[in-house]
Amino acid sequence: MTVSRDPDAIHPFLRDASNLAGGAAEAVWLPQTEQEVIQVIETARQQGKQLTISGGKTGLVGGAVPTEGEGGWILSTERIRPALLVDEASTTITAGAGWRLFELREAAASHQLFLPPDPTEPTCTVGGMVATNASGAHTFRYGATRQWVQQLCVVLASGQRLRLNRGEVIANGTTAQLRTLEGSTIKLTFSELPIPSIKNASGYFLKSGMDLVDLFIGMEGTLGVVTEVTFRLIPTPNALLGGVIFFRSLEQLLRCASDIRSRSRNPNDWLNANILEFADWNALQLVREKFPAIPGDAFGGAIWIEQDLGSNADAQILEEWMELFQRHEAMIEESWFGEREQELVRMRGLRHAIPSSVYEFLTAHGQTKIGTDMAVPEDNFEELYNYYRQQFADSELATVTYGHVGDCHLHANMLLGGNHQLAHAKLVYDRLVAKAITLGGTVSAEHGIGKLKRGYLRQMLGTQAIESMRQVKQALDPDGLFGAGTLFEE
Numbered sequence: 001m002t003v004s005r006d007p008d009a010i011h012p013f014l015r016d017a018s019n020l021a022g023g024a025a026e027a028v029w030l031p032q033t034e035q036e037v038i039q040v041i042e043t044a045r046q047q048g049k050q051l052t053i054s055g056g057k058t059g060l061v062g063g064a065v066p067t068e069g070e071g072g073w074i075l076s077t078e079r080i081r082p083a084l085l086v087d088e089a090s091t092t093i094t095a096g097a098g099w100r101l102f103e104l105r106e107a108a109a110s111h112q113l114f115l116p117p118d119p120t121e122p123t124c125t126v127g128g129m130v131a132t133n134a135s136g137a138h139t140f141r142y143g144a145t146r147q148w149v150q151q152l153c154v155v156l157a158s159g160q161r162l163r164l165n166r167g168e169v170i171a172n173g174t175t176a177q178l179r180t181l182e183g184s185t186i187k188l189t190f191s192e193l194p195i196p197s198i199k200n201a202s203g204y205f206l207k208s209g210m211d212l213v214d215l216f217i218g219m220e221g222t223l224g225v226v227t228e229v230t231f232r233l234i235p236t237p238n239a240l241l242g243g244v245i246f247f248r249s250l251e252q253l254l255r256c257a258s259d260i261r262s263r264s265r266n267p268n269d270w271l272n273a274n275i276l277e278f279a280d281w282n283a284l285q286l287v288r289e290k291f292p293a294i295p296g297d298a299f300g301g302a303i304w305i306e307q308d309l310g311s312n313a314d315a316q317i318l319e320e321w322m323e324l325f326q327r328h329e330a331m332i333e334e335s336w337f338g339e340r341e342q343e344l345v346r347m348r349g350l351r352h353a354i355p356s357s358v359y360e361f362l363t364a365h366g367q368t369k370i371g372t373d374m375a376v377p378e379d380n381f382e383e384l385y386n387y388y389r390q391q392f393a394d395s396e397l398a399t400v401t402y403g404h405v406g407d408c409h410l411h412a413n414m415l416l417g418g419n420h421q422l423a424h425a426k427l428v429y430d431r432l433v434a435k436a437i438t439l440g441g442t443v444s445a446e447h448g449i450g451k452l453k454r455g456y457l458r459q460m461l462g463t464q465a466i467e468s469m470r471q472v473k474q475a476l477d478p479d480g481l482f483g484a485g486t487l488f489e490e
């Protein structure tokens with residue numbers, strides 16, 4: 001196992017993709033096995049050090065970044081990489097915490113299998129995906145990471161291990177018992193959290209009668225170290241239709257998206273999108289140089305769709321899509337459609353280029369951003385988005401909006417030209433969060449709470465719910481070994 005106390009080696013671990021900076025750590029530990037993770041935990045406890053768990057550092061809320069001042073140690077899981085195991089019989093893949101999402105996808109694909117959860121950044125790790133309950137474009141059809149986790153291995157603050165297989169440890173109402181491999185029993189008592197039944201990554205999953213696997217999915221490195229995960233897989237689709245469809249009018253685009261959403265949920269409809277994503281005009285402008293085929297008058301923005309093909313209904317499916325786009329006055333001639341791998345890769349590339357270009361732009365101009373991660377129930381989506389637009393129009397801020405329109409979940413980013421805009425942008429952001437909560441939404445649908453959104457979590461769930469989460473944390477990590485400053489305000 002490597003441990004480094006050299007500031008130059010520690011430095012890259014003091015930042016994630018949120019650009020949260022200012023943290024400090026005395027050492028970074030890079031265990032390769034579960035046994036070495038236990039060793040780090042025992043040493044940390046003996047020496048009274050807190051541990052921040054770090055994966056691929058692609059997180060957007062600072063969960064992997066140690067707190068300012070006395071940051072303790074970093075435990076990086078990126079080297080926990082025992083051989084990947086694809087089991088065709090049970091259609092599962094088992095991976096150590098340090099494997100990257102793109103590597104899992106490649107391994108699954110070589111067996112004609114597919115892992116649906118897909119946070120847009122493919123270099124995130126297995127541990128990070130589970131710890132944030134990450135989701136992405138495919139969540140529209142297939143749900144978030146949670147739905148695909150079959151088994152988890154977790155090392156607790158006591159150094160004892162849990163092996164949790166979905167379906168095996170179920171809470172009795174709001175009490176539960178966890179049994180470690182070493183033979184200890186941990187009793188949990190909690191209150192249900194008011195979790196909205198929409199895409200959500202805000203706080204612990206605490207539900208009456210819950211499966212205890214779910215407690216560790218979305219816990220953001222505060223309850224233990226995930227060392228190994230078994231995901232369910234599905235067969236790779238025989239063929240796919242992809243489309244990036246441009247619109248002159250945003251109103252037409254939103255009506256079209258709403259139509260696709262409801263038709264895709266109807267099992268008797270030919271139309272069944274796997275993906276329904278959105279980019280506004282400003283987002284398209286940002287990537288125009290990389291993708292010159294974007295039409296110059298797509299003022300309404302674009303949506304990106306994919307649907308499985310490969311049955312004898314393909315002609316009918318294509319006809320239904322074209323009829324839908326015509327009805328909603330899409331720019332059909334200028335839009336991109338394709339079924340070949342090369343064409344699909346270009347469309348996915350466009351979607352990935354948008355958030356990447358935002359980060360590149362900010363880095364190049366020494367700027368920061370504040371971006372939303374709220375989702376609301378479908379009936380309230382247009383009201384929320386119109387509110388965003390009205391707030392942005394009233395402010396002087398440059399904005400770029402894109403994201404998961406299928407899940408009523410957009411990332412509206414305010415790009416800050418300097419610190420003088422920060423206070424104003426925060427004020428606008430506070431209004432957007434308050435509106436989303438009023439509309440029955442969540443303050444984080446996929447990035448999590450980390451160190452940046454703790455106040456909003458309290459605003460959404462209330463003090464009692466935070467106390468229920470604290471009780472669970474106390475039962476599993478009584479000395480606060482893991483994730484200081486994440487989820488909970490000090």
Ligand SMILES: Cc1cc2nc3c(=O)[nH]c(=O)nc-3n(C[C@H](O)[C@H](O)[C@H](O)COP(=O)(O)OP(=O)(O)OC[C@H]3O[C@@H](n4cnc5c(N)ncnc54)[C@H](O)[C@@H]3O)c2cc1C
Nearest residue numbers: 055056057058059063120124125127128131135220221226
């Ligand atoms: C360009 C870009 C696009 C993105 N798009 C999406 C998107 O569409 N959807 C989405 O959900 N996210 C998205 N993200 C955010 C990010 O990719 C996800 O949150 C990802 O799951 C984080 O994984 P990671 O390995 O990088 O974790 P890190 O950033 O290293 O850590 C994230 C959190 O997980 C904890 N953690 C990490 N590993 C472990 C472990 N082994 N055990 C316990 N806790 C652990 C950390 O303590 C921290 O709290 C995007 C990020 C970027 C940069």
